[in-house]
Amino acid sequence: VTTIIRFAEWADPVPPVRREVLTATPDLDEKKPPVLFVPGFGHGAWAFAEHWLEHTAERGFPAYAMSLRGHGNSGDAPGTTLRSYVHDVVQVAAGLPRQAVLVGHGASGLVVAGALARYPARAGVLLAPVLGGFRMAATVALGNPGGMVPALFGGRLRPGRSQLFSRELPATAAREYAGRLGRAAARAQWQLLAAPALEKPVGDPQMLVVGSPDDKIVPGPVLDRAARWYGGAPLLFPGMGHDLMLDARWAEPLNAILDWLEKPSTP
Amino acid sequence: VDNDAAGWETTGATATIWRGDQPVYDRGAAICVVGAGASGMTAVKNLREQGFAVDCYERETGVAGAWNWRHDRSPVYATTHLISSKPFTQFPDFPMPDDWPDYPDHARVCAYLERYADHFGLREHIWFGTEVVRVEPVEDGHWDVTTKVGWRERTSRYAAVVLANGHNWAPKMPGFDGLADYRGKVIHASAYKDPAQLRGRKVLVVGAGNTGCDIAVDAAQHANRCWHSSRRGYWYTPKYAFGRPADQVNDRLLAWRLPIWLRQWLFQRELRRTVGDLTRFGLPAPDHKILETHPIVNSQLVYYVGHGGIQPVPDVERFDRSSVVLGDGEVIEPDLVVMATGYLPRFEFIAPEVLGIDPDGRPHLHLHAFARRHPTLFVAGLVQPDAGIFSIVHWQTVVIAKWLRLRETDPGRARTFWSGVAAAAEERYSQAKVKDSTRHWFEVGHLVYLRALQKALGELEGAK
Numbered sequence: 001v002t003t004i005i006r007f008a009e010w011a012d013p014v015p016p017v018r019r020e021v022l023t024a025t026p027d028l029d030e031k032k033p034p035v036l037f038v039p040g041f042g043h044g045a046w047a048f049a050e051h052w053l054e055h056t057a058e059r060g061f062p063a064y065a066m067s068l069r070g071h072g073n074s075g076d077a078p079g080t081t082l083r084s085y086v087h088d089v090v091q092v093a094a095g096l097p098r099q100a101v102l103v104g105h106g107a108s109g110l111v112v113a114g115a116l117a118r119y120p121a122r123a124g125v126l127l128a129p130v131l132g133g134f135r136m137a138a139t140v141a142l143g144n145p146g147g148m149v150p151a152l153f154g155g156r157l158r159p160g161r162s163q164l165f166s167r168e169l170p171a172t173a174a175r176e177y178a179g180r181l182g183r184a185a186a187r188a189q190w191q192l193l194a195a196p197a198l199e200k201p202v203g204d205p206q207m208l209v210v211g212s213p214d215d216k217i218v219p220g221p222v223l224d225r226a227a228r229w230y231g232g233a234p235l236l237f238p239g240m241g242h243d244l245m246l247d248a249r250w251a252e253p254l255n256a257i258l259d260w261l262e263k264p265s266t267p
Numbered sequence: 268v269d270n271d272a273a274g275w276e277t278t279g280a281t282a283t284i285w286r287g288d289q290p291v292y293d294r295g296a297a298i299c300v301v302g303a304g305a306s307g308m309t310a311v312k313n314l315r316e317q318g319f320a321v322d323c324y325e326r327e328t329g330v331a332g333a334w335n336w337r338h339d340r341s342p343v344y345a346t347t348h349l350i351s352s353k354p355f356t357q358f359p360d361f362p363m364p365d366d367w368p369d370y371p372d373h374a375r376v377c378a379y380l381e382r383y384a385d386h387f388g389l390r391e392h393i394w395f396g397t398e399v400v401r402v403e404p405v406e407d408g409h410w411d412v413t414t415k416v417g418w419r420e421r422t423s424r425y426a427a428v429v430l431a432n433g434h435n436w437a438p439k440m441p442g443f444d445g446l447a448d449y450r451g452k453v454i455h456a457s458a459y460k461d462p463a464q465l466r467g468r469k470v471l472v473v474g475a476g477n478t479g480c481d482i483a484v485d486a487a488q489h490a491n492r493c494w495h496s497s498r499r500g501y502w503y504t505p506k507y508a509f510g511r512p513a514d515q516v517n518d519r520l521l522a523w524r525l526p527i528w529l530r531q532w533l534f535q536r537e538l539r540r541t542v543g544d545l546t547r548f549g550l551p552a553p554d555h556k557i558l559e560t561h562p563i564v565n566s567q568l569v570y571y572v573g574h575g576g577i578q579p580v581p582d583v584e585r586f587d588r589s590s591v592v593l594g595d596g597e598v599i600e601p602d603l604v605v606m607a608t609g610y611l612p613r614f615e616f617i618a619p620e621v622l623g624i625d626p627d628g629r630p631h632l633h634l635h636a637f638a639r640r641h642p643t644l645f646v647a648g649l650v651q652p653d654a655g656i657f658s659i660v661h662w663q664t665v666v667i668a669k670w671l672r673l674r675e676t677d678p679g680r681a682r683t684f685w686s687g688v689a690a691a692a693e694e695r696y697s698q699a700k701v702k703d704s705t706r707h708w709f710e711v712g713h714l715v716y717l718r719a720l721q722k723a724l725g726e727l728e729g730a731k
Contacts, residue, residue: 001728004662004721005714007522010354011515016365094361099387119360120316120387202360203316 002202014087017075020067021092022049024057033122033261034062034096037245038089038115040106040130041157041184041192044072047105047177047243051250059258064100066092068108071182080185082196086114093119101261105245106130106217107184109226113198120203125257128211128218128242129226133195140217152193154186163216165241168248177246198229207232208260210253212240235260284424291411292423297322298671299412299425301402301616303393304332305380305657306648307431309358310664312387314429317668322423323389324414326398330390331380333435334373336460340436342478342610345461346485347373349655350477350564352512355713356655358383359662369512402428402617408643427643427671429664430622434612434649434709441473441608445586449604456482456607464603465490471591471601473583475501479607480565486605487576494599495568498582500551505566508537513564514654521714527698531556548572550579558698561710562653612649612709622646629708633688634719635696636663642674642685654713662720669727677729684726694719 022045026032035056037048048065056063067074068085077084089111093100101123104112109129116124130136140163141148147158158181161174201207207230211223223234237244237253244253284291296319300310303325311323327338336343349356349370356371357363361383367375384390394414401413405424413422438455446453456478462485470490472483475497486493509516520530534557546552548569571577581594590600614622614630622638623631630646631639638644645667648660674681696716 001721001725002665004717004724006359007518009359011518011522013354013515090362091365094386095364097385 002200008083014084015077015079017069017077017088019069019075019088019092020045020073022046022053022065024053024063026057026060026062028060030060032061034064034098034100035261036089036093036096036100036102037063037065038102038104038108038112039065039067039071040104040108041189042071042159042181043105043243044074044180044182046072046180048245050177050246052245052254055251055254056258059255061101061258061261062097064092064096068111068184070185079187081187082111082114082191084185085111085188086118089115090119093121101125103127103257104129106242107132107188107192110192110196110198113201114196116201116205117199118202121201121205123206123208123261124201124230125208125210126226127244127253128215128223129209130192130218131195131198131222131226132192134193136195136218136222137193139219143216151186151189154189156183157189159217159242163241164243165247166214166239166249168239169241169246170248173246177243208257209234210237210244210257211235212237212242212244214239215242217242286411286422289422292421294320294322294423294425296320296426298427298429299324299402299410299423300429300431301399301412302332302431302433303327303330303384303389303395304431304433304648305334306433306660306664307332307429308380308384308389309657309661310429310431310647310667311389311392312383313661313664313668314671315387315392317672319668319671321392322425323393324397324399324412325393325395328395329381330384330393331377332433334377334380336373336377340457342435342457343373344456344459344481344485346481349376350506350562351514351655352506355514355518356657359658361386370506399432399616402430402621404621404641404644408641410643427645429645429647429667430614430617431647431660432614434651435610437611437613438606439609439611440606443583443586445588448588449586449591450588451591451600451602451604453604453606456605457610459605462486462489467491468602469600470494471496471580471583471599471604472607473604474607474609475563476561476607476609477563477565478609479605480563480568482605482607483577484565484567484571487571487574490603492601493577494580494601495572495577496580496583496593497551500545500553501560501563502535502538502553502557503542503545503566503568504534504557504562504564505538505542506564507566508534518714527558531558534558542569545569548579551581558653561651561707631693633691634663634666634723635709635711635716636667637670637688639689642688643671649709650716651707651710652713652716653710659711659713659716659720662717662724666720666723666727669724673727680729684723687726 039047044067045065053063070076099122102112102121103125105127107130109126144160151157161178165174209227213220227234240247298319298321300307300323311321314321352369353363398415400415403411405411410425410428411422438457465486466489468490469492470486471494473496483495584592584594590598635650652659696711698712
């Protein structure tokens with residue numbers, strides 16, 4: 001049931017920050033809905049600006065990529081939790097000229113799911129969504145203990161290059177991207193471990209889950225579970241790593257998402 | 268603006284019924300919303316979100332209703348600003364920008380509502396410059412809505428009607444003895460637009476509601492002299508308390524489930540310690556506890572009283588030809604009297620019995636929204652909450668939209684819900700015992716009222 005009584009939002013508003021939003025505008029306004037890309041933990045707006053932003057605009061969608069607080073060129077404020085990130089996404093979405101499509105990658109899949117429970121988006125897309133939980137964390141940590149275990153103690157999550165990208169991506173590019181990764185707030189990382197329950201989106205938007213069965217962070221069964229929760233099946237791109245927007249074959253998932261948005265059944 | 272026949276056909280109103288010699292355009296399952304202010308717009312948005320076709324009629328030429336200062340009937344004056352802070356004012360699904368102040372002014376509120384209309388694409392469902400003149404029930408719970416553009420009338424048939432015509436546009440003038448013969452200038456607050464109207468004048472402001480206090484504060488800064496007449500003592504809630512916007516503090520205490528008496532004690536103590544005894548300023552002592560009436564939120568009134576800019580005076584006794592006699596016998600000679608005596612809700616386009624309107628002009632509605640005898644007739648926004656109204660009317664219209672949806676998807680559960688509505692006793696949605704309950708019948712406490720809406724929403728959404 002939809003929650004009306006929201007004491008936290010009324011009595012304890014999230015502290016404001018300055019937010020980085022990168023934009024790519026189509027040459028012709030085709031009245032297509034704006035698409036807002038929300039990068040996951042450690043990533044900034046740059047991750048989408050690399051390929052996806054321009055390509056989305058070329059296909060006629062006004063495209064936006066944001067950085068969560070403490071990421072990229074956005075400001076930071078103390079006491080950041082998942083709720084602060086959700087607030088950031090809703091703020092940017094409500095500031096767009098028209099009702100937007102929200103696309104969340106990685107842990108921002110969970111953040112965008114939270115934003116969708118506040119803001120009635122045109123549609124929602126979860127890209128390789130990290131929905132949290134101990135079991136998932138343990139699985140990922142087994143493959144890369146050095147990069148994951150420090151996060152348990154408030155340290156930085158440091159996913160390995162082999163977890164983020166396929167071998168098709170040239171090593172220099174992979175090194176460069178991995179070098180640009182920042183970190184999320186410690187409390188938000190811990191909250192992720194607890195796997196907060198998904199909330200029902202408001203306004204009943206169409207939902208799509210996209211990922212790769214070869215993603216070493218978000219394996220196929222997790223994608224299946226997420227898609228099933230929203231009443232669908234995931235769209236899969238075998239052979240790709242976790243960072244679908246930076247990997248060698250970045251255009252394939254993006255074109256599939258934009259095709260899906262153009263289908264008449266999608267509002 | 269002209270709704271020519273060709274334009275009308277595009278709405279899908281093809282089948283024409285005849286009522287006597289008058290054609291009625293059948294809009295099928297579409298829903299009619301009266302008014303495109305904040306309440307009407309959120310009704311349009313939430314009904315469309317539930318999949319309904321909606322026609323919204325607005326007699327002005329823009330959205331934002333009362334908050335749009337370009338509108339003839341807008342009560343907004345230059346210094347109008349919010350009295351509830353952003354989190355309580357904004358629509359819950361469309362927050363105001365982070366970089367706006369805690370209490371935005373009327374121009375920002377208007378811009379916010381215009382952005383709401385654009386963001387959710389509402390304008391294409393609104394017929395501007397179109398006045399609703401009649402709303403009549405017909406068979407099967409449908410409604411014939413007659414609209415007027417210029418002299419041309421048109422009647423359309425709808426499956427449901429949501430009245431969102433606002434309650435701050437029909438001025439309520441008090442009937443003082445001798446007022447008709449008074450030769451000074453008397454205006455209602457609705458005609459007050461700019462402090463320039465006060466400049467160089469001796470001004471009497473009648474009424475200590477939020478508007479009256481704002482105008483008295485304007486007069487303290489711009490007029491030659493200002494008397495402020497109030498019938499009784501009030502608590503003047505400052506905008507900030509305990510280092511935060513005061514309403515946010517109050518809700519923090521509500522979240523901690525502090526009982527009403529403890530909150531009253533805390534706030535009264537804080538006010539006594541910071542502002543002190545109001546009678547020292549010549550203001551009457553409050554005759555009630557804080558939180559018992561609609562809050563008067565004004566940090567500046569007491570400040571200007573303390574600086575001599577405002578002289579508090581008692582109730583007006585009567586008007587003479589050139590002077591005003593006050594309750595304590597004092598005679599004053601203002602050049603300008605501003606009656607900040609409020610507004611009356613008006614529903615002239617609908618028969619009183621349809622809405623259950625009593626001789627005092629008060630409609631008797633369930634949850635302040637559901638017409639008790641008509642499951643497809645609603646009023647949105649007819650509440651005066653102790654917080655912002657936009658979020659409250661958002662949830663009202665979500666409940667209305669889900670109710671209309673449930674009638675189609677699950678008639679069985681809809682019947683159960685409706686029997687609850689029909690049997691429900693009239694309630695006052697307030698935690699404190701309320702002063703003057705007959706006059707302030709549409710005041711609600713936001714938490715009590717939203718909990719009632721939450722309960723209704725729970726029944727409608729069911730355990731799916």
